[in-house]
Amino acid sequence: MNPIHGMDxxxxxxxxxxxxxxxxxxxxxxxxDFGTLLLQMMELAGRHLAHLARERxxxxxxxxHDVVVLAGTGxxxxxxxxxxxxxxxxxxxxxxxxxxxxPGDPTIEATATLTLALPKHGLTAVSARPYVGEPYxxxxxxxxxxxxxxxxxxxxPPVFAVSDLVRLR
Numbered sequence: 001m002n003p004i005h006g007m008d009x010x011x012x013x014x015x016x017x018x019x020x021x022x023x024x025x026x027x028x029x030x031x032x033d034f035g036t037l038l039l040q041m042m043e044l045a046g047r048h049l050a051h052l053a054r055e056r057x058x059x060x061x062x063x064x065h066d067v068v069v070l071a072g073t074g075x076x077x078x079x080x081x082x083x084x085x086x087x088x089x090x091x092x093x094x095x096x097x098x099x100x101x102x103p104g105d106p107t108i109e110a111t112a113t114l115t116l117a118l119p120k121h122g123l124t125a126v127s128a129r130p131y132v133g134e135p136y137x138x139x140x141x142x143x144x145x146x147x148x149x150x151x152x153x154x155x156x157p158p159v160f161a162v163s164d165l166v167r168l169r
Contacts, residue, residue: 020074027075039078046082053087063091066104096132101125109133116140118147118154119168135168 018026030036058065067087071080094104101122110133115123117140122128139160147154159166 042078043082045076045079046084047086049079049083050086050090053083054090058092061091062087065092066094066106067092068094068106068108096122096128098122101128103127103131107131112136114138115168117142118156123168137166137168139164 027041030041031038053067054060054062069080069084069087071077095107096103098120099122101124109131112134113123113132114136116138119135119137123132123135137159144156147156
């Protein structure tokens with residue numbers, strides 16, 4: 001256990017550090033022994049990451065700022081998604097506009113793009129083509145009858161009859 005120095009005043013003492021194996025055990029115990037849902041932990045991690053990004057890098061206001069959220073190994077993808085969702089909700093929309101397909105600055109030129117439920121209009125726009133790469137659609141369990149409701153009025157063919165993941169053309 002290696003202590004983290006320099007935080008003594010704020011934290012009230014030296015904060016110990018964990019190995020990867022110890023953190024895996026903490027995660028396991030939180031879920032199995034304490035009944036904490038993994039989704040709860042991802043939501044909290046992403047919320048705090050978004051808060052830090054807004055305060056530290058966006059001068060406390062995400063509106064009008066472009067952001068890119070990346071996740072490495074170590075199981076941090078869920079937290080990164082929560083962070084991106086929160087920053088977007090606070091007014092930071094980088095990447096492709098989901099309705100128009102207009103690229104923001106920055107926009108990554110993806111090798112592949114996964115969209116969920118049904119494709120957004122912007123992914124099919126001519127302006128989006130250089131950025132989308134190979135487009136895929138994933139089934140997230142939305143029943144076809146939901147799309148048929150009057151507010152949407154969409155008749156859906158059996159898109160996911162063969163696979164939960166479909167390559168779009």
